[in-house]
Amino acid sequence: MQKLVLTEEQQMLKDAARGLFSEQAPVSQLRKLRDEKDALGYVPEFWNQAVELGLAGTLIPESHGGSEFGHVGMGQVMEEGGRTLAASPLFASGVLGACALMLAGNDSQKDILKGIADGSHLVALAIDEAGRHQPFRVATKAEVQGEGFVLNGRKTFVVDGHIANTLIVSARTSGGERDESGITLFLVDPKAEGVSVERTTFPDGRNYAKVTLENVAVSADAVLGNKDQAASPLQKLLDIGSAHLAAELLGLSSEAFDRAVAYMKERKQFGVYISSFQALQHRAAHMWSELEQLKSMVLKAFMALDANDDQASMLASAAKAKASQVAELVTNEGVQLHGGMGMTDEFDIGLFMKRARPVQLMLGDFRYHADRVASFKGF
């Protein structure tokens, strides 16, 4: 069995990513984007550097311009990005977009991968239609019209939707609103007639959009994968996405924890450092224990995905479930342990909480994934 440790190469990638994020995309960068209501929502200079380091193509085959570093590799990048709350299209384009095309795309569609890897082409996945993740409850309709289709519907919580060059949209081509079969994925140009993309603001200051499709005509070539049969590749894609979000939650929780521990060592109350209070020590020790378990689960999920292990879906869900729980615990405790200072916008610790919740909810929260784990385990 593969050892649950990083290879030397993976460790080097992790270190390189940490260096890049901490120097070129520190927390202050996100704060600035937020305060200035930046139109793009990320810093192109940073994105170029990330691309130059090959991060956007980590998952993409060398034949399509990537470095083919696998999920363990990309997971390290996501984790390190979580640590600095880095804002970039890496997840939307480099993980979801790239994997969607790799899983379901035909040869000509896969040409997009090169653009993803070199950072010039951004992709976003438009799946959700309500506040809670239910990927197979699809009301957006795609009706046959001539050789192509015409799309109508609304999507929400589309990560990096407003900067995407291509949207991947799930729509119903047959079946009832709750059926797993009858769903089809479409590549949609956001500039096409009838598509409107509205950027929405979230607590984390990141990019999410609502997408409205009003009689959007697409050609037959726009179908990604097989008509009516998107459920299977889509689920695989969501497993992958969930694991990478778990990695991001691991990163941001680890950083929030480290900051809380550091604060405990510098803050005095009643004449002593608050790190000397046993009640706080035990809470910190419990959190550390939880973070260690999460770390193992995230790593294992990536290894299983890379190995095409049949436990990969279960492990990805378990990791996302645990990550959501741990992130909620650690970011709440992080603010509490900072006391009044933690409540001020001036301190960074609150930003970790504000980032955690959207990521917890994205592609399913603790409850969604715990339910899946139970089903996988036959109960």
Add this chain to the structure above:
Amino acid sequence: MQKLVLTEEQQMLKDAARGLFSEQAPVSQLRKLRDEKDALGYVPEFWNQAVELGLAGTLIPESHGGSEFGHVGMGQVMEEGGRTLAASPLFASGVLGACALMLAGNDSQKDILKGIADGSHLVALAIDEAGRHQPFRVATKAEVQGEGFVLNGRKTFVVDGHIANTLIVSARTSGGERDESGITLFLVDPKAEGVSVERTTFPDGRNYAKVTLENVAVSADAVLGNKDQAASPLQKLLDIGSAHLAAELLGLSSEAFDRAVAYMKERKQFGVYISSFQALQHRAAHMWSELEQLKSMVLKAFMALDANDDQASMLASAAKAKASQVAELVTNEGVQLHGGMGMTDEFDIGLFMKRARPVQLMLGDFRYHADRVASFKGF
């Protein structure tokens, strides 16, 4: 609105009960009953004293020999009995038996109340058929035979079943196994042909029985209440029983907590009293807070039952749910805070844990009652 405090009379009853239990039925009495595998499972001398104090008739009208002190009154007795883990037929006979007859009995059946009040007649309720409480899932059958019925089935977890003079048995007279309607209550003489009562042993050393009914013939007079329509009075009875069990859990949890706090003040580790460790202090403070909330809920549930308030069922379920949760927390912490000593049979603290679980499960655990509360609240 009625004040959430005891009246002077209720407080006097509580004090009297505490005196009786602590002097005549201390924890050592239960230990002795258990160690000697006592055939009765309670001490008749103590029962006589309790009866003399009027405890068995607390809920029974004066016209039938009781003191008509209401649920708030009886609840204080149950709570105090919980403190010393007192073993007696008080709950089975004085609460469940008495209330069943009062809720559903005809005049001649109500004659039994006098015997309950004077302690000479013991009643037990045989409802459950499986490990988890599902009172309306009844497989025991009662088929019409001539003027009467013939009963077949098995009952389990019958509190004080093996010492009862009368069993109250739920059986199906119509409908399917899961239907709420079609259930009838019967008064059954445990000595009747075809009835076998087998005492079973539980961690708390208390009396529970399995009852087997094999072609047991009963007359039409044996029907308690209306044929097929037991669900409504039975549910009311179970609400009452749940509130009183919540009171018992409150009592035993309060005592386990007091003992843990006392132990913290006398046990030294690393040269200091363990009561000085902040992590333990915070856990104790949390438990105390939980106990205070539980106390309010139990009192309110009794007041609502006495007032026939339409929130009574919801409040009884909420109290039993919370009591089960708090008892699990406090008895586990009680043992943990006693360290190795808590694990020995020699120390009493473990007995509180052993008593808590059967009472938690009896008439429905946290999950059962939380589900009911959710339904009452419309979600």
Add this chain to the structure above:
Amino acid sequence: MTDLETFRQETRAWLEENCPQSMRSPFKSDKDACWGGRNFQFQSDDQRLWLERMAEKGWTAPDWPTEYGGGGLSRDEHKVLLEEMSRIQARPPLNSFGIWMIGPAILKFGSEALKQQHLPPIVRGEIRWCQGYSEPGAGSDLAGLQTKAEDKGDHFIVNGQKIWTSYADKADWMFALVRTNPDVKKQEGISLVLFDMETPGVSTRPIKLISGESPFCETFLDNVRVEKDQVVGDVDKGWTIAKYLLTHERSMIGNMGSTAAGQKTLAELAVDGVGLEDGKLADPMLRTEVASWVIDSIGYELTAERARDEAKSGQGVGNVSAMLKYAGTELNKRRYELLVAAYGSEGLLWEGDDRPAGALPQQWLRTKGNSIEGGTTEVQLNIIAKNILGLG
């Protein structure tokens, strides 16, 4: 007819006649509250009229003595007044830290001169007060405050910094704890002083929270002159008064665990967000959590009720405010986490008028402060452990 019944009838009639129709509905937002003070902008003539009429009767401070402008009502009369106001949904005429906090402290501990000077303007809503307790370095260790008051004969010169001063930027006067003696045990060198916010050397800066704008400010005190006759109680003995006021504050904040009348319950909101299937919340896991919260909140509300009833009956363990503060604020935090879960991403929309859960993200973030302000959860647990359980 008893005197109380007469009082009720008279009150009812008076309110009927004097409470403007537009003042007979619950606040629609925080902005509807009347805070009074020198620079207050009344929202409407009705709002001003309602304040003036109530103030004239002393009913902005119904149980204060009439000699200081109060209503002079007995406990029972006060209750009747509140009941009658509630009957017609009359809005409180005045929100005021003067009435809630410093007024009672002056009444209990202040000199006759201070009472004469400060209480009537408070009752009339002419002077708005703010509280200067916390300091950046002190946190939970309130008594460790560093703001220094130097004795200059007939006055003090005060230097230091206060934080978490609610509405300091809008208030006219501040009541503040300052260190008048640095050479004794920290609790024994503190005084409670009063000063006008227009005194030279006083400046304020609003604090932005993780939830956005807030009423909190930092207040900088730079050689601020405070007259000696503006000390409440004795010099160096302010800590006793501070504790009295803190207990008061704690029980107010503790109330957060309750669902205010008219507000939708968590269960109702969860149903709005998640929907029902077969009459049950469509997410069974969330249903479990909401049910557990509902049970705990029943316990909390009944405990608050029992504490009040016990206090009236002279029963109970007494000091339960720490427990209510702890339980109530933790409950409120859980409530908002569950709401975020129930609404999902749609519940996190930060801006806009058509958000399905309104200002939920801001409210959710704001609740995180509940277990910090007014004494942290950790401090409450310490208090319970030490004062009630005798652990130490």
Add this chain to the structure above:
Amino acid sequence: MTDLETFRQETRAWLEENCPQSMRSPFKSDKDACWGGRNFQFQSDDQRLWLERMAEKGWTAPDWPTEYGGGGLSRDEHKVLLEEMSRIQARPPLNSFGIWMIGPAILKFGSEALKQQHLPPIVRGEIRWCQGYSEPGAGSDLAGLQTKAEDKGDHFIVNGQKIWTSYADKADWMFALVRTNPDVKKQEGISLVLFDMETPGVSTRPIKLISGESPFCETFLDNVRVEKDQVVGDVDKGWTIAKYLLTHERSMIGNMGSTAAGQKTLAELAVDGVGLEDGKLADPMLRTEVASWVIDSIGYELTAERARDEAKSGQGVGNVSAMLKYAGTELNKRRYELLVAAYGSEGLLWEGDDRPAGALPQQWLRTKGNSIEGGTTEVQLNIIAKNILGLG
């Protein structure tokens, strides 16, 4: 063929020939274990034969040096042996605190004479050992032990009381921590001594637990003579050895969070107890809790695996045994609470052969000790906070 492959083939052949058929199945109960010692009653001739044959090859202690009777196997050979034994489900020939605990300590810290005297009988299963560490007054403060060893020239006279001595009533020798110097820092006056349980003045009394009978005993030491050459390592330096053994013990107990091979999982048992409806556990609230437990247990097992892999690779933070002990034992306690909930009253039946959940009530109660023995949960959290997080 590599040497290792040759070794595997030879081992496989030897086991095939020498392991009796009746020793090729998992233990059916604790009683099937072979503990050896002077008074051990073998269950069967096969059991005795299996021990003798394995002991002769030194494979009861495969990695000990051959000069002390061990197998002298390399790390890789040891692994092959275990794999080959596992292949035919061969039972461990000997359970032994000698092999697990005191043997390694003697090997690492003991004199040559002690090695010669004690190791061969341990390998052969002739002498059964017990551990005398805990004392009634000490608890988590192990170093605070009071059992006194008075220096009498060539021997010590030992007085005191030990508790939680597993199988003291069945053991032949004890390794015990005693205080040889009361005048120094508590950790610096402790020695690890060995003595025969038949020495005059040694008596034992079994401890009954809340779960019933147990292997634990109290051991009373009343003027017990211990020869000076029976001190392991240096006099007064026993604490170092004790810590070495404790870390070892902690990682063994921590394993409790895992579900042993062949054992039914919590999820399977919950389904047995509660049943399925539409493929889901019939109680949705319990399902939530079981799912949460399953997720946590996946995390725990993977973390134990990762810790092993990191240790092999020379990575990781190192001392994770405290965390594994903490997480594993808390998980095991939760597992049993959930089982009790799943089976309901039928799962609490204390006696009888036809209980649906077997000895669940006793097992459930026994788990409560997991977070106490081998260092309490509180001690593990202290260790993590201080040693790993640097809080203090």
